[in-house]
Amino acid sequence: xxxxTDVNVPSPTPPGTPRVPLGQRLQGLxxxxxxxxxxxxxxxxxxxxxxxxxxxxxxxxNVAALFQQNAYVMILAIGMVMVIVxxxxxxxxxxxxxxxxxxxxxxxxxxxxLPWIAAVLVGLAVGAMVGAWQxxxxxxxxxPAFIVTLAGMLVFRGLALVIVGETLAGLPPAFIRISKxxxxxxxxxxxxxxxxTLVIGALAxxxxxxxxxxxxxxxxxxxxxxxxxxxxxxxxxxxxxxxGILTVILSFSAxxxxxxxxxxGVLVVAYSFLMGRTVFxxxxxxxxxxxxxxxxxxxxxxxxxxxxxxxxxxxxxxxxIVTTARAGAAIxxxxxxxxxxxIAACFIGGAAVxxxxxxxxxxxxxxxIMGVLNMGLSILSVDPAWQMAIKGFVLLLAVAFxxxxxxxxxxx
Amino acid sequence: MDxxxxxxxxxxxxTFPGVKALADVTLAVRRGEIHAICGENGAGKxxxxxxxxxxxxxxxxxxxxxxxxxxxxxRGIRDSERRGVVIIHQELALSPYLSIAENIFLGNERAExxxxxxxxxxxxxxxxxxxxxxxxxxxxxxxxIGVGKQxxxxxxxxxxxxxxxxxxxxxxxALNDEDSAHLLGLIRGLRDEGITSIIISxxxxxxEAIADTTTIIRDGQTIESLDMRGSEPVTEERIIRGMVGRPxxxxxxxxxxxxxxxxxRIEDWTVHHPVDQTxxxxxxASLTVHRGEIVGLAGxxxxxxxxxxxxxFGRSYGTRISGRLYKDGQEIxxxxxxQAIAHGIAYAxxxxxxxxxxxxDTVQHNVSAAALGKLARRGVVDREAESTVAEGYxxxxxxxxxxxxxxxxxxxxxxxxxxxxxxxxxxDPDVxxxxxxxRGIDVGxxxxxxxxxxxxxxxxxxxxxxxxELPELLGVCDRIYAxxxxxxxxxxxxxxxxxxxxxHFMTMDKDGIAR
Numbered sequence: 001x002x003x004x005t006d007v008n009v010p011s012p013t014p015p016g017t018p019r020v021p022l023g024q025r026l027q028g029l030x031x032x033x034x035x036x037x038x039x040x041x042x043x044x045x046x047x048x049x050x051x052x053x054x055x056x057x058x059x060x061x062n063v064a065a066l067f068q069q070n071a072y073v074m075i076l077a078i079g080m081v082m083v084i085v086x087x088x089x090x091x092x093x094x095x096x097x098x099x100x101x102x103x104x105x106x107x108x109x110x111x112x113x114l115p116w117i118a119a120v121l122v123g124l125a126v127g128a129m130v131g132a133w134q135x136x137x138x139x140x141x142x143x144p145a146f147i148v149t150l151a152g153m154l155v156f157r158g159l160a161l162v163i164v165g166e167t168l169a170g171l172p173p174a175f176i177r178i179s180k181x182x183x184x185x186x187x188x189x190x191x192x193x194x195x196x197t198l199v200i201g202a203l204a205x206x207x208x209x210x211x212x213x214x215x216x217x218x219x220x221x222x223x224x225x226x227x228x229x230x231x232x233x234x235x236x237x238x239x240x241x242x243x244g245i246l247t248v249i250l251s252f253s254a255x256x257x258x259x260x261x262x263x264x265g266v267l268v269v270a271y272s273f274l275m276g277r278t279v280f281x282x283x284x285x286x287x288x289x290x291x292x293x294x295x296x297x298x299x300x301x302x303x304x305x306x307x308x309x310x311x312x313x314x315x316x317x318x319x320x321i322v323t324t325a326r327a328g329a330a331i332x333x334x335x336x337x338x339x340x341x342x343i344a345a346c347f348i349g350g351a352a353v354x355x356x357x358x359x360x361x362x363x364x365x366x367x368x369i370m371g372v373l374n375m376g377l378s379i380l381s382v383d384p385a386w387q388m389a390i391k392g393f394v395l396l397l398a399v400a401f402x403x404x405x406x407x408x409x410x411x412x
Numbered sequence: 413m414d415x416x417x418x419x420x421x422x423x424x425x426x427t428f429p430g431v432k433a434l435a436d437v438t439l440a441v442r443r444g445e446i447h448a449i450c451g452e453n454g455a456g457k458x459x460x461x462x463x464x465x466x467x468x469x470x471x472x473x474x475x476x477x478x479x480x481x482x483x484x485x486x487r488g489i490r491d492s493e494r495r496g497v498v499i500i501h502q503e504l505a506l507s508p509y510l511s512i513a514e515n516i517f518l519g520n521e522r523a524e525x526x527x528x529x530x531x532x533x534x535x536x537x538x539x540x541x542x543x544x545x546x547x548x549x550x551x552x553x554x555x556x557i558g559v560g561k562q563x564x565x566x567x568x569x570x571x572x573x574x575x576x577x578x579x580x581x582x583x584x585x586a587l588n589d590e591d592s593a594h595l596l597g598l599i600r601g602l603r604d605e606g607i608t609s610i611i612i613s614x615x616x617x618x619x620e621a622i623a624d625t626t627t628i629i630r631d632g633q634t635i636e637s638l639d640m641r642g643s644e645p646v647t648e649e650r651i652i653r654g655m656v657g658r659p660x661x662x663x664x665x666x667x668x669x670x671x672x673x674x675x676x677r678i679e680d681w682t683v684h685h686p687v688d689q690t691x692x693x694x695x696x697a698s699l700t701v702h703r704g705e706i707v708g709l710a711g712x713x714x715x716x717x718x719x720x721x722x723x724x725f726g727r728s729y730g731t732r733i734s735g736r737l738y739k740d741g742q743e744i745x746x747x748x749x750x751q752a753i754a755h756g757i758a759y760a761x762x763x764x765x766x767x768x769x770x771x772x773d774t775v776q777h778n779v780s781a782a783a784l785g786k787l788a789r790r791g792v793v794d795r796e797a798e799s800t801v802a803e804g805y806x807x808x809x810x811x812x813x814x815x816x817x818x819x820x821x822x823x824x825x826x827x828x829x830x831x832x833x834x835x836x837x838x839x840d841p842d843v844x845x846x847x848x849x850x851r852g853i854d855v856g857x858x859x860x861x862x863x864x865x866x867x868x869x870x871x872x873x874x875x876x877x878x879x880x881e882l883p884e885l886l887g888v889c890d891r892i893y894a895x896x897x898x899x900x901x902x903x904x905x906x907x908x909x910x911x912x913x914x915x916h917f918m919t920m921d922k923d924g925i926a927r
C-alpha cells in the first residue's frame with residue numbers, strides 16, 4: 001500500500017531467528033500438524049490394543065504378521081493416494097489384483113512354466129498395461145475415473161474368472177517366500193535378536209537422521225525458514241525411538257525382517273520422493289489442486305493423468321504378486337474389497353476427497369491404523385461382523401475429525 | 413421506533429483467530445436510501461455484510477444489529493431474510509441447470525403440501541421479471557442467459573422474499589456498461605418503491621452516480637459517512653482519500669518507455685466459439701507488441717479480449733482458430749500451452765482463483781508452477797532453490813505473506829495477484845499478456861502492480877494489458893487497441909488517447925460504424 005515507486009525490500013531473515021509471529025508459525029505448520037495428528041492416532045490405537053490384549057498385540061510374531069497381512073493395502077494405498085490427489089478414484093484395483101495374480105500363476109505353471117522371476121515381471125507388465133488401458137479412457141477420452149474403473153472392476157474380475165477358473169495352486173516355493181518368508185539370517189544373532197534386522201533398523205534411523213539434518217542445514221544455508229530446533233530434535237527422536245522399538249520387536253520374531261516389509265519400505269521411500277521432490281509429483285498436486293490453473297501453467301494434464309493410472313496398475317501388479325504369494329495360489333475371488341481398503345487408508349491418512357491434498361506417509365499410516373484395528377480385534381476374538389462395522393466407524397470418525405479440524409482452523 | 417433509520421449497526425467487532433476483522437464498526441442506513449460502502453480489499457466490508465445477514469450468527473460477534481429500532485439476533489441467513497434483509501453475493505448463487513422461475517423460488521417454493529404449483533411459480537416469476545425489466549421466459553434455463561441477466565434474476569429472487577433492505581456485493585463487477593447502467597437504474601427504481609439498498613462497489617464513478625450516502629471502512633473501522641446529496645459534491649478523489657487514508661496524488665507511476673524491436677505480431681486471427689462453432693468470437697484481429705512496450709487492449713464485455721489472448725496462448729480457448737503468429741519476426745505455431753511458454757509467451761488470467769492459482773498449495777509451489785523445469789535436474793526439484801526463488805519474489809514484489817510456505821488461499825487478492833505475476837516473471841517470457849491484472853485489488857496494491865508492469869517493460873519484455881478500466885489503460889499503456897465484437901476497431905497512441913476516444917472505437921459495430 002505504498003505510493004512510492006520504490007518497492008519496500010525487507011532485509012533477509014537472519015538465520016535461526018524467524019521474525020514470524022507465533023500464530024502464523026502454527027498456521028505454517030498446518031499441513032504438518034495434520035500429519036502429526038494421524039501419527040498420534042496410530043500410537044494411541046497401538047497402545048490401546050496393547051493394553052486391551054494384555055500385551056499380545058506387540059508380540060514379535062504378531063508384528064511381523066501385521067506387515068505380512070497388510071502389505072497389499074499399503075502397496076495399493078501408495079498408488080491410490082496419487083490417484084486421489086489428482087482428483088480421481090480407482091475402484092478396479094481389487095479385480096486387477098485377482099486378474100494379475102491369475103496371469104502370474106498361469107505363466108509360472110505348466111504348460112508355460114516360466115521361472116518365477118520372469119512370471120513376476122510379466123505380472124508387473126500386465127498390471128501396467130491394465131493401468132494404461134484405464135488411463136487411456138480417463139485421460140484421453142475424458143470419461144470420469146469412477147466410471148472407467150467401475151467398468152474395470154467388472155471387466156477384470158471377469159477376466160480373472162476366465163483365466164483362473166476358481167483356484168490355481170501349486171506355485172513354486174521361491175515365489176511363495178515373497179510374502180511368507182523373511183530375510184535370511186546373513187548375520188549372527190545378538191542374543192535372540194536377528195542381526196540383519198538390527199542392522200537394517202540402525203541403517204534406517206541413520207539415513208533418516210542424516211537426510212533430515214542435511215535438509216535443515218541446506219535450508220539454513222539459504223536463509224530460509226526452518227522449524228524450531230526443539231521441535232526438530234523431538235521429531236527426529238520420536239522417529240528414531242519408533243523405528244528402534246519396531247526393529248527390536250521384529251528381531252525377536254521367528255524369521256526376522258519379513259521380505260514384504262522390505263518391499264513396502266522401498267516403495268514408501270521411492271514414492272515419497274516421487275511425490276515430494278519430483279516434477280511429476282508436483283504436477284499431480286497441481287492438477288488436483290486446480291486443474292485449469294495447472295493446464296494454463298503448461299502442465300500436460302492428460303499425460304499426468306495417464307501415467308498416474310499406469311502407475312496404479314503397476315502397483316496393483318505388485319499387490320497381486322504379494323497377495324498370490326501369500327495365498328500360495330491364484331484365486332479368482334482374491335482381492336475382494338481391496339479397493340475399499342486402499343481408499344479408506346488414504347482418507348484416514350488425510351487425503352482430501354476433492355483432490356490436491358494427501359501424502360504417501362499418511363496413506364501408509366492410514367493402512368497401519370486399519371491393520372492394527374484388524375489384528376487387535378482378532379486377538380480379542382471380536383466377531384468379524386463387528387470388526388467390519390467398527391472399521392467403518394473409524395473411517396467415518398477419522399474423516400469427520402479431519403473436517404471439523406479444518407473448519408475450526410478454517411479461513412474466515 | 414427509530415423512523416429515520418431502517419438499520420443501525422452499533423459497535424460491531426468481529427474477531428477471527430489472530431485477526432480483528434472489524435473493530436467497533438458503526439453503520440446507520442436511512443430508510444429508502446442507497447447506501448454505498450467503500451473500502452479497500454480486506455477493509456472488512458464483506459465481513460460486515462456477513463454479520464448483518466446472519467452468515468456469521470449472533471454470538472460470534474460483539475455489538476448490536478438494530479433493524480427498525482429492534483435489536484436482532486440472526487442465527488442464520490433465513491432469520492435475516494424473514495426480516496426482509498437479503499444479500500446478493502458477488503459470486504452469484506444461482507443453480508445453472510434450473511429455470512429462472514425455479515431459481516427465484518428456490519428454498520421458498522410455490523407449492524401445495526410439498527407438490528410444486530408450476531402455474532403459480534411461473535406466473536409469479538413472470539411478474540417479478542417484468543418488475544426487474546428482464547425479458548426472458550420464466551422457464552429459461554439460467555445457464556442459457558448472460559451474467560447481466562443472471563444478476564437481475566438474483567434481484568427478482570430477492571423481491572420474491574419481500575425484501576426491504578437489499579445488500580449488493582460488487583453487483584456490477586462482472587457486467588458490461590450497458591448491463592451496469594440497467595442494474596443501477598433498477599436499484600434507483602427500487603428505491604422509489606421504498607426498498608433500501610446497501611451497495612458495495614469498487615467502481616467509484618457508479619457510487620458517485622447512485623449513492624445517497626457513502627460509508628468508508630478502512631482496516632476494519634468506520635472512517636466516515638459522506639452525504640452524497642449535500643451542498644458540496646463528493647468526488648472520486650474525496651472517496652479515495654478516505655479509503656487509503658491519504659490523498660492519492662498520482663494513481664499511476666511515471667514511466668518513460670524505451671521501445672525496441674517488434675516481439676509479437678498477430679495477423680488475421682480468427683477464433684470460433686467452442687460450442688457454437690459458427691460464431692466468430694475473434695474476427696481477423698491483427699496487432700503488434702514491441703519489446704519494452706506496454707500495449708493495452710480495450711473492449712466491452714464480450715468484445716473478445718480474453719478469448720483473443722487465450723487462443724493465442726496455446727489455443728486455450730476456442731475452435732477453428734486461424735491466423736498467423738510471429739515471434740521476433742519469425743512465424744511460430746503454438747497449439748499447446750507448453751509450446752506457447754516455450755516460445756516465450758505468458759498469459760496471466762483474469763480469474764486468479766479459477767485459472768491462475770492452486771489455492772490449497774503454498775506460495776512457493778505456485779510461483780514455480782510454470783517453470784518447474786528450471787528448478788529441476790533429471791525430474792527432481794531442487795526445493796532449496798525453489799524456496800530461494802519464491803523468497804526473492806516475496807521481497808522484490810513485496811508479497812505480504814508470513815512465509816513462502818503459507819497457503820496462497822490465505823493471501824489477499826492483491827498479494828495473490830503478485831504470486832501470479834511472480835509465476836510468469838520467473839518463467840521469463842518475452843511477451844506477457846496480463847488479463848485484468850488489477851481486478852478486485854485495492855488502490856494501493858494496484859499501484860504496486862503498475863510498477864511491476866513498468867519494470868517488466870523496462871527489462872525489454874513486451875506487455876499486453878487487458879483491462880475494463882479505461883483510466884488504467886490510459887495511465888499505464890504506451891499504445892491501446894480497441895476491440896469490438898471480435899474486431900480490432902481502433903489503435904490509439906498514448907498521446908492521443910482519451911476515454912471518449914477509446915469508447916468510440918469500443919462501441920463501433922463490426923462494420924466500423926459507431927453505434
